[in-house]
Amino acid sequence: xxxxxxxxxxxxxxxxxxxxxxxxxxRLPPGTKLGEDKLAKIFNVSRAxxxxxxxxxxxxxxxxxVPQKGAHVARPSPKQARHxxxxxxxxxxxxxxxxxxxxxxxxHAKLLAHLDAETTARRDADTQAIIRLSGDFHFLxxxxxxxxxxxxxxxxxxxxxxxxxxLYDAPTSDACRDDEHAEIVNAVVAKDADLAAxxxxxxxxxxxxxxKLSDGVQVVDIEQVFSQISAKPNAKG
Amino acid sequence: xxxxxxxxxxxxxxxxxxxxxxxxxxRLPPGTKLGEDKLAKIFNVSRAxxxxxxxxxxxxxxxxxVPQKGAHVARPSPKQARHxxxxxxxxxxxxxxxxxxxxxxxxHAKLLAHLDAETTARRDADTQAIIRLSGDFHFLxxxxxxxxxxxxxxxxxxxxxxxxxxLYDAPTSDACRDDEHAEIVNAVVAKDADLAAxxxxxxxxxxxxxxKLSDGVQVVDIEQVFSQISAKPNAKG
DNA sequence: GGCTACAAATATGTCGACAATAACGTCAAT
DNA sequence: ATTGACGTTATTGTCGACATATTTGTAGCC
Numbered sequence: 001x002x003x004x005x006x007x008x009x010x011x012x013x014x015x016x017x018x019x020x021x022x023x024x025x026x027r028l029p030p031g032t033k034l035g036e037d038k039l040a041k042i043f044n045v046s047r048a049x050x051x052x053x054x055x056x057x058x059x060x061x062x063x064x065x066v067p068q069k070g071a072h073v074a075r076p077s078p079k080q081a082r083h084x085x086x087x088x089x090x091x092x093x094x095x096x097x098x099x100x101x102x103x104x105x106x107x108h109a110k111l112l113a114h115l116d117a118e119t120t121a122r123r124d125a126d127t128q129a130i131i132r133l134s135g136d137f138h139f140l141x142x143x144x145x146x147x148x149x150x151x152x153x154x155x156x157x158x159x160x161x162x163x164x165x166x167l168y169d170a171p172t173s174d175a176c177r178d179d180e181h182a183e184i185v186n187a188v189v190a191k192d193a194d195l196a197a198x199x200x201x202x203x204x205x206x207x208x209x210x211x212k213l214s215d216g217v218q219v220v221d222i223e224q225v226f227s228q229i230s231a232k233p234n235a236k237g
Numbered sequence: 238x239x240x241x242x243x244x245x246x247x248x249x250x251x252x253x254x255x256x257x258x259x260x261x262x263x264r265l266p267p268g269t270k271l272g273e274d275k276l277a278k279i280f281n282v283s284r285a286x287x288x289x290x291x292x293x294x295x296x297x298x299x300x301x302x303v304p305q306k307g308a309h310v311a312r313p314s315p316k317q318a319r320h321x322x323x324x325x326x327x328x329x330x331x332x333x334x335x336x337x338x339x340x341x342x343x344x345h346a347k348l349l350a351h352l353d354a355e356t357t358a359r360r361d362a363d364t365q366a367i368i369r370l371s372g373d374f375h376f377l378x379x380x381x382x383x384x385x386x387x388x389x390x391x392x393x394x395x396x397x398x399x400x401x402x403x404l405y406d407a408p409t410s411d412a413c414r415d416d417e418h419a420e421i422v423n424a425v426v427a428k429d430a431d432l433a434a435x436x437x438x439x440x441x442x443x444x445x446x447x448x449k450l451s452d453g454v455q456v457v458d459i460e461q462v463f464s465q466i467s468a469k470p471n472a473k474g
Numbered sequence: 475g476g477c478t479a480c481a482a483a484t485a486t487g488t489c490g491a492c493a494a495t496a497a498c499g500t501c502a503a504t
Numbered sequence: 505a506t507t508g509a510c511g512t513t514a515t516t517g518t519c520g521a522c523a524t525a526t527t528t529g530t531a532g533c534c
Contacts (some may be wrong), residue, residue: 036516046489047516052292054327059296068495068516083384090331090387091324098323147320151325274485286485305486305525444526478533487524494517501510 015043016053023062023073024135024165025128030048030075030163034063060156062163074163078213081164082185088157092141092204093197095154096184099145100193107144111185114140118181137181161207168211180206252280253290254307260299260310260400261372262365267312267400271300297393299400311400315450318401325394329378329441330434332391333421336382344381348422351377372399374418383423398444405448417443429444 019039022028039050058065064074076084099107114137121129138158144149180203187196256276259265276287295302300312313321336344351374358366375395379388417440424433 037512037514048487048489051516056294056296059293070516080385083386086335086384087328087386087390094327138423147323148317149320149324149394153324157386159277272485285519288486307486476534478531480529480531482527482529484527485525487522489522490520492517492519493529494515496513496515498513499511503508504506 015049016056018043019053019057020159021132022064023069024159024210026166027128028073030073032073034071034073036070044059061109061160073169074160076160076164078168080160081168081211081213082208083114084157084160085204088154088161089118089204091150091153091162092138093139095145095147095150096188096196096200097193098147098150099141100188100191100196102146103188103191110140110144113190115182115185131162134181135159141217164211165207177207183226207230242429252276252282252286253293255280256290256294257396258369261369261396263309263368263399263403264365266402268308269310271308271310273307291336293355298397311397312404313397313401315405317397318405318448318450319445320398320402321394322441325391325398326441328387329375330437332378332384332387333386333425333433333437334383334430335387336378337425337428337433339383340425340428347377347427348379348425352419352422353384371418372396389453402444405450436456 019028019034028034032055036047036050036054039045040047043050049069054065054071055062057063058071060111062074063071065071118130118133118137121133135158138161139155142154142158145151180199181225184199184203187199256265256271260271260420265271271291272285273291276282276291277284280287291300291302291308293407294300295308299310299311302308355367355370358370372395375398376392377387379395382388417436420434421436421440423434424436
């Protein structure tokens with residue numbers, strides 16, 4: 001009997017990746033309560049283990065950990081969203097430049113393989129795969145650039161971008177268009193550093209432009225509902 | 238009776254800052270074993286608390302957490318050192334540029350106050366304060382730039398730089414010279430973004446240039462001691 | 475005499491239980 | 505009927521104890 005069942009292979013690592021993936025794929029929307037007992041029961045692990053994973057996810061910015069309130073999937077504010085994109089514009093062009101200087105056949109192949117996966121997912125209209133792969137593309141750029149610190153940063157920022165896109169309504173098909181990723185890869189394999197850097201910057205600009213980052217207070221959702229009733233009496237009456 | 242005793246005010250936060258500060262000031266050199274029971278006894282807290290702090294420090298890259306081996310103060314490799322400096326060169330010029338665009342009187346005052354503290358420490362030859370303040374300067378730039386993600390990144394990278402300087406023998410007086418910080422502040426308050434960015438880059442170049450990042454294997458310190466005895470018989474004989 | 479194997483000790487990994495706090499529902503009083 | 509206070513419940517915070525692995529010391533054997 002082969003160990004084809006991955007149910008309880010490595011409970012702790014499994015838990016981390018499961019939660020992480022679920023958040024990336026928007027199956028756990030921003031704001032979702034992540035109760036410790038709940039997760040412990042679901043994954044058949046101890047609460048201490050859940051707590052450890054939650055702390056790790058909190059440090060990565062994926063979940064918000066409030067004392068005496070528990071863990072929730074992070075809800076980046078518009079201000080934070082702008083800061084995330086700002087930092088990405090700062091480091092991601094540098095990442096592709098560095099990637100170009102260290103490009104080899106293996107990296108080349110990985111980039112093309114990813115593009116294939118993206119086009120396949122898009123052809124099959126596999127929404128969850130599209131969302132996941134759109135983020136994975138930027139993870140890949142970070143991993144291939146050869147700098148572990150840059151890789152970790154862009155990974156965290158891309159993950160937050162995934163949450164931001166969900167929150168601020170950027171249609172994925174428009175935000176992370178397949179052809180933009182392909183154009184970037186083309187510039188990279190052509191070793192045109194300036195072009196690649198500019199394409200990345202434009203790509204990030206497109207993403208941010210498609211976001212609806214209203215400056216209005218949006219931390220309190222209750223007031224939004226309240227304003228819909230009291231501040232707009234002419235809507236129905 | 239006033240609560241002037243800070244002994245057991247906030248044990249967990251105290252523990253974190255104490256360890257962090259001790260590492261920054263090189264009182265806990267890279268590689269130092271951080272036993273859980275030891276720390277628990279010293280700070281009169283439970284082991285679980287120590288474990289939590291250690292995990293946090295591990296996430297920040299300050300300590301290395303090896304399964305079944307415990308926690309040690311991180312020892313960045315030469316490769317990691319280069320990557321740290323590479324990333325700093327990528328984001329720190331952007332940080333000062335952003336700081337300039339949002340400069341106000343309050344930030345201005347904080348920058349000058351820091352320079353005063355640095356010159357005072359240098360005049361008094363307070364080595365530990367000099368080391369701490371040299372790192373704090375870059376923390377301050379991050380905090381004042383207004384982007385929390387950039388601030389966190391530069392804080393972590395500066396901390397690692399502090400360990401790197403200790404490991405690879407850059408004399409602090411030469412690596413983080415007071416006047417270089419002062420020149421950067423001058424350019425910032427003059428709102429000369431290009432000059433400030435260039436000065437920061439040069440500053441980072443100077444730091445890296447003063448490091449002795451030999452590519453030789455240096456992960457095992459035991460072999461270093463061993464080589465001093467067997468490989469250099471002509472030293473004393 | 476040196477090496478190996480076993481055992482003891484120390485330190486880490488893991489867990490369950492208890493305590494405290496916040497959220498929720500209920501009841502009573504105005 | 506509505507509001508305020510109180511009690512219950514559920515969830516998080518904290519801790520000590522047990523299990524496991526690694527290291528060190530010792531004794532026996534080659």
